[in-house]
Amino acid sequence: MKNIFKTMFPVLIFAAFFLGCSNEDLKPIYGEQVAGKVVIRGYSTLKDSVQIVSNGKILKIGEKNTFIGKIIKDYEFVYYDNKEKNIDIINKATGEILHSYNFTASSPNDTLSFYVKDGIWLDDVLSFKPGVLSGTGVTGYKFIFPTMNRYSNSGYDGPIDGIIKKLNGEILGVAENITKDSFSNFVEFAFAPPPIFTVQLVKHGTTDSYIAGQQVVVQMVMQNNKSRMIVLDEKVNENGTFSGVEGIINLTDYFDF
Template sequence: MKNMFKLLFVFAFAIILFTGCNDDLTPVYEEQYPGKIVIRGYNALTDSLQVTANGELLEINNELAFTGTISKDYQFVFYNNQAETISILNKQTGEVLTSYTFTSGNISDTLSFYYNDGIFLNDVLSYKPGVLSATGRTGYRFIFPTLNRYSNSGYNGALDAIIKKVNGEVLGVAENITKESFSTFVEFAYAPPPIINIELVKHGTTEPYITGQPVVVQLVMQNNKSGLIVLNETANENGAFSGVDATINLVDYFNY
């Protein structure tokens, strides 16, 4: 009886050994690493977005297409150091808006974005609002992803935002606004009336970025608030440049 148990043990061990190897007896067990991607996005349009992981649709809150806030902590496994690719798609058109590739070299990462008409901002959580130096103040940083979308100004350099009260008093200047990066931080004391005028000029000058056409944006100050403002060129019904909008504040959509 003991010999029979020994034979059964050896037979079982052989099965385990050979099922864990390929034909040349090389182990086929895959290296595995846990992965986590924190997904935080906002879609301001009615057109739905979809999120895929290696081509497979991700379900978030029992949905496969999303408007408004998009939030998911996606956990998965890296096999044999293979990359994980996350893509953001427009459901209606199938257009891939962007793709991110993550590797096991960084098993925990963050994907964040903001989407609006003609605007796709990547990695928005890496941009931080400025820290106010005291209570009773307000402050801003600016980015301009749609610069020249309608104006075709011919100017592609950095801009400055000269911030003034309605009586013309200069409150501060935010410098080096570009399509891809936020400006320097500017802060000042909050005081009514809350309306401020923002003149968009070529960096280091007082010259409008559209030759011969001053570009002034109005913004409503918020006391004790620091904003990340997305500037956006607008057009009239004929598609001609009609001004710049400054109503998008990323702080309203993300937790910084």
């Protein structure tokens, strides 16, 4: 019996190899395989929970497959035959695809990062970086404005500057080139009471409001020894009319940069 087994064992190995290969080119059925990894970092303030779906498969974090708030997932998988990996962020209640991403084996280790709230989707958040404070006793800011003109319909599509002032009118600095897609330069100034300051939104390089005939001022609170990344957001009143701009979203509260 032992001799029969010794004779058959090489034959079985040989057969297993060819069964695992296609008949056409004798390559393994699964073809080329590349280990892939997508680092997923997100934050959702939507009322409905979101799901992360990869090529039709709902991803889990621990035992959870629906998410509100912070989302942290290191998704590891295999690329077969250089086929793309698709990842969708979906509103669970409505089934709406909020955003889709495609990844390929040409960049096997990649990152997906986003911030979402009603009316706002900020993509590739971790590609932005907060400013570095020069020392203690100071505070610093960058600004982005994804909802610019959503309600104001100002007719101005260029970059915006934010003139930062104390309540007594003293100018602390100017955040330049605020756009829908990218943050302004970093502005740093000394922390001093009272901790209230204003940001006047104007057309780049001017003191003219980005909305003709209407001054737009955002009131904010200083935070000592903090570098903040503020998302500006146009708001409307109950009649659907533009009512001003808020600056209460700070991305450094939600992400580890």
